[in-house]
Amino acid sequence: MLRAQPDNRIILGQSAPFTGPAAQLGIQFNRGAKLYFDQVNAQGGIHKRSVELVTLDDGYEPDRCADNTRKLLADDAFALFGYIGTPTSLAALPLATAAKTPFFAPFTGAMGLRQPFNRYAFHIRASYNDEAALIVRNLTTLGLQKIAVFYQNDAYGKAGLDGVQLALAKLNMKPVALATVERNSVDVAAAVQTLVAARPDAIVQISAYKSCAACIRTARKAGFGGTFFNVSFVGTQALADELGKDGAGVVVSQVMPSPYYAARAITREFVEAVKKAGGDHQANFSSMEGYLAAKVMAEGLRRAGPKPSQDTLVAGLETINNQSFGGFEVTFSPADHVASSFVELSMLTGDGRVRT
Template sequence: MSQHRTARRLAGLGGAAGATALLLALTACSTPGAGAADTPGVTDDTVTVGTHHPLTGPAAAGYSTISAATKAYFDYVNDQGGINGRTIEYLVKDDGYNPANTQTVVRELVQEDEVFAILNGLGTPTHSAVLDYLDQNAVPDLFVASGSTSWNDPETYPMTFAFNVDYVVEGAVLAQYAADEHPGAKVCVLGQDDDFGEEFLEGVELALGVGGVAEVQEYSVSNQDVSAQIGAMQAAGCEINMLATVNGFSALAIGTAAKLGWFPMWFSSSSGGDYPTLAGFLGEAAPQLLQGFVSANYLPFGPDGEWVELFRQINDDYNGGADFDGNTVYGMSVGYLFAEALAAAGDDPTREALVAALESGDLAGNGILPLGFSKTSHAAWNGAGITIVDAGVQDFVDAAYEVEGGEVSAVDPAPVPLENAGVPAA
């Protein structure tokens, strides 16, 4: 857990408005020991969950397709009979990546739509704004779409569970791979000027030591120019550039360096390491500029994998054949893990049963490493694998690492096999 986390967390709802919202929402809370008939969002035939995602605004270009992929997976499951006889209804509300909007739409989902759970709310600043509210109302807050360590705090937030591998772990995984494969190389970091960049750097230094990073540069998402940062890294003689960047800024950094005639190695967080998305930004130059591009990943993105084959078919049949990329795999993987947890919650699902299923340690997910949920940890995965782009194809290499107790260790990848056509059974 990051030492910076508490200082950064935003208050969920404050003052009189917060008190009013809390009083209004009490009617939507589940009662300990209540059956499914008394549980919000659950009927004899359906389970309703909701999310906040940026369908418009500055983050929409990078993330708006995730919820469509999740819905497509749920539609597929529903056509197979649903989970324990119930279909899954998925309500997606646009918050424009604005925390004030997030508070509004999440209150609507809880108080008016009476959802069973919030699923995969996206963004650190946005979701931080509703973290306390969801906890106070005992709403399962599942699989937050952000690598912040804030979501792994079961003592304070017992209903909140992460999904992304956190930024500290990703930084440590990438740095250890760099040390193993390129010993002595000068490693530098370009990071977003918030918890993303801070925690990623924390992970890099965990693997390499505080003196192991030659240069650190930050950027703001409000400024679409990283020329000064890239110039400083070039001047410092950086050989491996670690990126705590979203896809748009990964492409911007790589493209800016190319204009300077500089071609270092690039190692990226999964948040900014999706080859199809990067190629869309970089255009015809992408295969050349991204040759050898390294990224951390924890989901089944190998081009010949059985999960990818299934998700491609679902994407064609239920998502209108939309572009297939990392967001597609991510969104469908979120849907699969929720369906697995719902199946494990039993024929009479309650919020308490759902949380107990997640904390049981019995769920597998569909990642390349074992799922890490337990009563004492709400982190989905404690490690990641390494992908490399070769001749325009991004695929895993035989390298993966876990981070436990401040130590980074190499482990064997252990991909979860596809069973039952990707529909979890009780």
Template sequence: MTLRDLKFLNPFQFPSLSFRFRVPNALVASQTAMFFVALCATFSMTGLAWAETGVTAKTILIGQSVSLTGPLASIGTDFSEGFKTYIDEVNRGGGVFGRQLRVVLMDDGYVAQRSLFNTEKMITEDGVFALAGNLGTGNVMAVLPLIADKRVPLFAPFTGADSLHRTPNRYLFTVMASYGNEIEKMVQHLTTTGITSIAVAYQNNPFGKEGLSGVQAAMKDRQLVPVALAPIETDARDAASAAQVIARVRPQAVIVATAGKATIEFVREFKKTGTSAQLLTWSVADTNLLVKQLGKEVDGMIVTQTMPSPFSVKLAVSREYRQLMKSADKDKHVGYASMTGFVSAKALVQALRLAGPDLNREKFISAVESAKAIDLGGFILRFAPEQHHGSSYVESTMIRSGGSQYVY
């Protein structure tokens, strides 16, 4: 077999083949070097060049585990619809450097073990390039060891857990403010207006307990403590008793650190007590569902948000979101959850473009770290090698009759 014969060998057809040459003189050594250059070029031209997992000449595969069923089904569905709307628009425009974005979407029902199972499957069996938008504090915490072990980026998870912000992780990037940022905004608002008697209803899981810790820390900074604490299970079976615990102390305000069904049922039961108190909750509480389920009962409730208003035309990103959601006939999903999904997808695409056409995971990570500022249309994310959390933006909204919201 000559060098000329070897030039056209496909090594994938002969996995046990090894190349061994004796180099008797400089001429043969030169020919050998030229052969390997030609061999690599041949593999590249025939599509046999080695590439990153989840990346081909035509596609980039992204994995996403969210709650499409269970107590956070409404939030997860809206988030995924917003995410998909932007991805579909990018694909219609030719993708990212000619590659179409494909999303492997799996339902975890807001169960951490299912999220871990889904994520492991997407990495080891489906071969995704990266993960994006995984939902839930406990769910994201469960997969952190896995993504570190497999060196797979998790971009824009739908959680503001402060524990994620405190613990450095090379493979994790967030695009929403922390729950601590939201809680600080609530406590600042209340104390500035003279309200100091504050109770806390919190979800009895890692997500809710982080909220409770945030409230306690923000109040401690002001020499205050909550006047009552009431845990609520995720399925809300104890919402009525939690409402009674808090109603008995007649607080001026109640911070509701819950999401999904737990929020709905607690607010419903608390309103039944007739207690006059300002209710406040945070961005993941699903305002759309609150209004749909409780109507005027939630009139005047304050909700902190970590995204630009989906109902405004002030920022370019909000205008783009409304236009694309309308074009996709997804008006029923318009709200902050789908806005979060939309912004997450837009940020992901920007990061992929910054990484360049020769895409791999390390280049993706380095591109985000060196981006400094990613402008998504008036909503700006800021990253650095030691700063993987791109936003601390929080605004307050208030629900009013008719289901609309305004910022103040």
């Protein structure tokens, strides 16, 4: 099905949390993406079309996300872009697939969105399995064997938990304790009690920044002296902001190049763009992911040709093979739509910063 686009615009639809306890993830990703698309539009757009990002707030709730997605598709979004979260993306992807509309760069590493292969889903970040494998490898290398898991009681939390259990099982190990928190809640008292009672060496957290911060503070008050590890979705800067001095030593796995370390060209380009834009723009991992997602999407749109259709966009993206975006490697093919398996660890400092 060909979605008619105005001759002078390409409309991308994004449903994301712009309010609620996960709002910083949506806000920062969106700002990073708009930063790049604004640059593209200032230079005349792509094939003389400006790229417009239409956004709707879902508060990180799947039902609202599904409603938003129906609205965006009905309003002729050419592609869906930068959805935030696993439960929301799982609600949206079947709608995108039915409409034969590309679903590009969701901010999630869940395997449920990657397997089985979907012609319309494209991922630029590594999976939660990749992140969990690095975390477990790091912990066991340090001789830390007793690993507990604090996870969000939904598709995201379970996807991360699966990754940790898979990595531990390869070493004939299991988590010493499991405890959950509800999505968009900071009610962590019972979970912390369960976790601390097991006396773990480390707690791996798979939730969003508000609940993870609440868990860290409560566990520390209860006398837990071990380390905390988080996957990238937590929102690293948002977690650092929530924790302040209590963040010292908290580890977060990352699937994007560090915005704080200027070794890669993409970081220098991004930080320069943030400085130039000023205002509310910040250089952090979430905004970096939005910026890179927009950069890769723009390349796909260029390759889709002057009269783009959903099919030519899919085909265009599939020809991006072993391409370096300022030092971040992206590889798509007709059989594989996961661009990257890049993961590294970062650590929060007690002054609200991130060390990579």
